[in-house]
Amino acid sequence: MSISRSMKMAVKSILSNKARTVLTMLGIIIGIAAVMTIVSVVQGTNRRSMEMYESQGTNKIDVYAYQWNGKDISQKLYDYCLSLNELVAGVTPNMGYWGAGGSVKYMAADAANNPDYGAPQVALGSDQYSLCNNFTIAEGRDLSYLDVKMYNQVIVLGAAVKDYLFQYQNPIGQRVTLGANTFEVIGVYKAKDAGFSQGWSLDNIAVVPYTLNRMLNNSTMIESFVVKAKSKAATTEAITRLTGFLSGEIDPNMGYFNVYSQNEWMDENASATKMYSYVGGGVAGISLLVGGIGIMNIMLVTVKERTREIGIRRAIGGSRRTILVQFLLEAAVVCGVGGLFGLALGLVGTLVAGKLMLEMVLMPGVAMSAAAFAFSVALGLVFGIYPAVKAAWLQPVEALRSE
Amino acid sequence: MLIELANVYKIYNEEMENEVRALNGVSLKIDRGEFVGIIGASGSGKSTLMNILGCLDLPTYGEYYLNGRDVSELSDRKLSHVRSREVGFIFQGFNLVEALSALENVELPLVYQGVSSWRRREMAGDALERVGLLERARHKPSEMSGGQQQRVAIARAISTNPPIIMADEPTGALDTKTGKVVLEILSSIHRDGATVLLITHNNDIAAQTERLVRISDGVIIEDRDNRGAAP
Ligand SMILES: Nc1ncnc2c1ncn2[C@@H]1O[C@H](COP(=O)(O)OP(=O)(O)O)[C@@H](O)[C@H]1O
Numbered sequence: 323m324s325i326s327r328s329m330k331m332a333v334k335s336i337l338s339n340k341a342r343t344v345l346t347m348l349g350i351i352i353g354i355a356a357v358m359t360i361v362s363v364v365q366g367t368n369r370r371s372m373e374m375y376e377s378q379g380t381n382k383i384d385v386y387a388y389q390w391n392g393k394d395i396s397q398k399l400y401d402y403c404l405s406l407n408e409l410v411a412g413v414t415p416n417m418g419y420w421g422a423g424g425s426v427k428y429m430a431a432d433a434a435n436n437p438d439y440g441a442p443q444v445a446l447g448s449d450q451y452s453l454c455n456n457f458t459i460a461e462g463r464d465l466s467y468l469d470v471k472m473y474n475q476v477i478v479l480g481a482a483v484k485d486y487l488f489q490y491q492n493p494i495g496q497r498v499t500l501g502a503n504t505f506e507v508i509g510v511y512k513a514k515d516a517g518f519s520q521g522w523s524l525d526n527i528a529v530v531p532y533t534l535n536r537m538l539n540n541s542t543m544i545e546s547f548v549v550k551a552k553s554k555a556a557t558t559e560a561i562t563r564l565t566g567f568l569s570g571e572i573d574p575n576m577g578y579f580n581v582y583s584q585n586e587w588m589d590e591n592a593s594a595t596k597m598y599s600y601v602g603g604g605v606a607g608i609s610l611l612v613g614g615i616g617i618m619n620i621m622l623v624t625v626k627e628r629t630r631e632i633g634i635r636r637a638i639g640g641s642r643r644t645i646l647v648q649f650l651l652e653a654a655v656v657c658g659v660g661g662l663f664g665l666a667l668g669l670v671g672t673l674v675a676g677k678l679m680l681e682m683v684l685m686p687g688v689a690m691s692a693a694a695f696a697f698s699v700a701l702g703l704v705f706g707i708y709p710a711v712k713a714a715w716l717q718p719v720e721a722l723r724s725e
Numbered sequence: 726m727l728i729e730l731a732n733v734y735k736i737y738n739e740e741m742e743n744e745v746r747a748l749n750g751v752s753l754k755i756d757r758g759e760f761v762g763i764i765g766a767s768g769s770g771k772s773t774l775m776n777i778l779g780c781l782d783l784p785t786y787g788e789y790y791l792n793g794r795d796v797s798e799l800s801d802r803k804l805s806h807v808r809s810r811e812v813g814f815i816f817q818g819f820n821l822v823e824a825l826s827a828l829e830n831v832e833l834p835l836v837y838q839g840v841s842s843w844r845r846r847e848m849a850g851d852a853l854e855r856v857g858l859l860e861r862a863r864h865k866p867s868e869m870s871g872g873q874q875q876r877v878a879i880a881r882a883i884s885t886n887p888p889i890i891m892a893d894e895p896t897g898a899l900d901t902k903t904g905k906v907v908l909e910i911l912s913s914i915h916r917d918g919a920t921v922l923l924i925t926h927n928n929d930i931a932a933q934t935e936r937l938v939r940i941s942d943g944v945i946i947e948d949r950d951n952r953g954a955a956p
């Protein structure tokens with residue numbers, strides 16, 4: 323007897339007891355849906371971290387050094403960073419200006435009132451700030467070496483700040499104020515479109531020459547730099563050298579330093595993602611196991627109930643093999659259909675979880691969906707074996723006598 | 726010789742306290758085209774005999790040759806093949822699959838023979854027509870009377886045109902009138918060329934056959950020509 327015929331027979335007998343079949347499928351449905359949702363959310367979270375990381379720039383090293391004995395190694399550290407030129411593509415101071423409380427004003431508009439992202443971050447950087455932080459110029463020009471050298475009161479706006487203050491007006495050449503100081507807008511960064519979470523954006527930024535530190539912060543001390551390395555390997559090497567340099571410069575009792583790259587954070591993130599996937603997959607796997615045992619249980623009941631039918635089928639020409647195949651297929655079809663329902667529920671679950679937890683449109687991967695379906699069919703085959711063997715090995719005469 | 730049993734025993738729980746010798750040394754030859762009645766009291770071993778003859782069961786001892794082939798040598802697949810091709814069973818309790826319609830029940834043996842679906846429909850329809858139930862093709866067994874169910878069961882047994890029909894007390898669950906209809910159908914099957922084995926504990930029914938084999942406590946006690954005996 324052919325598989326397609328057996329399949330039709332399996333479908334027929336499944337349809338003859340719909341309510342029970344659906345109940346039987348429940349474990350599989352929930353298990354598959356849970357696997358899909360958990361894995362999708364974990365992968366979505368990971369993908370978002372990756373995107374965020376990449377839009378901030380890869381191979382980026384944050385250097386922070388501070389001493390509370392008043393000793394200023396800012397220039398020495400800056401020079402050291404620049405001296406690593408075979409490893410490093412760019413260096414910039416990376417300090418904040420908090421004096422005006424994030425207020426960047428143009429006429430009556432104040433970026434601090436931006437309802438979407440709140441007050442922007444005002445950064446003090448060099449002409450390599452954009453290179454180090456993965457920004458590109460959309461309008462006007464970037465900070466120049468001269469701007470830095472000449473203490474020019476110029477400012478480059480992030481896309482979010484520009485949009486809030488100027489909307490569709492041309493901002494270039496306009497004057498904005500930071501507290502009591504006036505700056506000329508010379509350029510706008512291209513949006514990174516990284517609205518990663520509500521209330522915060524990489525585009526909500528404004529950058530001025532770091533040499534205005536004395537004017538704005540009344541200080542010459544630069545505690546924080548960003549170093550852009552040329553490669554992943556160069557990042558590791560630069561971190562080693564910077565750490566060595568700062569260890570020699572800073573007495574741990576008198577100060578503190580930190581050299582840090584997101585490369586490491588990303589590696590940690592990847593392994594954490596893997597672990598979450600395993601844990602989530604394990605939990606879902608257990609529910610699938612329970613579902614599988616449910617299938618086996620129901621199939622055993624079915625075999626018992628249909629003992630006489632099995633006897634009849636044997637009497638009219640069904641061999642052990644055909645009975646085995648029939649019950650195995652029934653289990654596989656029940657699980658396969660349960661798997662399809664599970665996929666549908668998992669799709670809904672993924673969409674809802676993506677919306678609620680990550681505020682993004684998450685879709686389960688095609689490969690994962692196919693694997694989940696195949697897995698549920700395999701589950702039916704595995705847990706269907708015992709009942710099917712039991713059915714196939716019934717003695718025809720005994721089976722016919724049963725009632 | 727179509728059927729040849731040589732000193733066949735069927736012993737349940739052998740050498741235990743509750744040993745039952747359902748068949749206790751049975752030898753029997755049946756030729757193609759015979760219409761044999763097997764008669765005996767309840768518990769005499771009639772069904773056991775039929776199950777062995779129909780390759781549903783194997784003897785404990787003794788030999789069974791069907792078409793000259795030793796059945797005890799056959800694998801499950803071969804035995805199933807014999808049941809599929811050579812034998813059509815009719816049982817006292819009808820033994821229809823409740824979930825299937827009359828037509829689907831009649832098609833089932835053809836499914837196991839691997840007959841294509843349109844040809845199956847055609848053959849099953851013919852068989853139902855022969856028992857006069859074509860108009861009930863779509864009905865489930867639960868929607869039919871006992872006599873109708875038994876006629877469906879007969880249609881199922883003859884749908885593959887097997888050379889041997891074995892009926893185990895086919896009228897046992899029916900009233901006299903419907904029983905007669907069923908017997909009439911069996912006679913016509915015989916007239917069409919099949920070898921028919923009719924098991925019964927009823928003398929009147931046994932009288933309809935051409936040869937009468939009487940069995941008691943697992944032994945054949947009488948085997949005679951019955952032609953001309955019917956009223
Ligand atoms: N599986 C079995 N185990 C034990 N005894 C059985 C079994 N099957 C049948 N028997 C016994 O074998 C004898 C013959 O049974 P059976 O062939 O069904 O008789 P009949 O069909 O003539 O009424 C009976 O005594 C019955 O109880």
Ligand SMILES: [Mg+2]
Pocket residue numbers: 771772773893
């Ligand atoms: Mg009996």
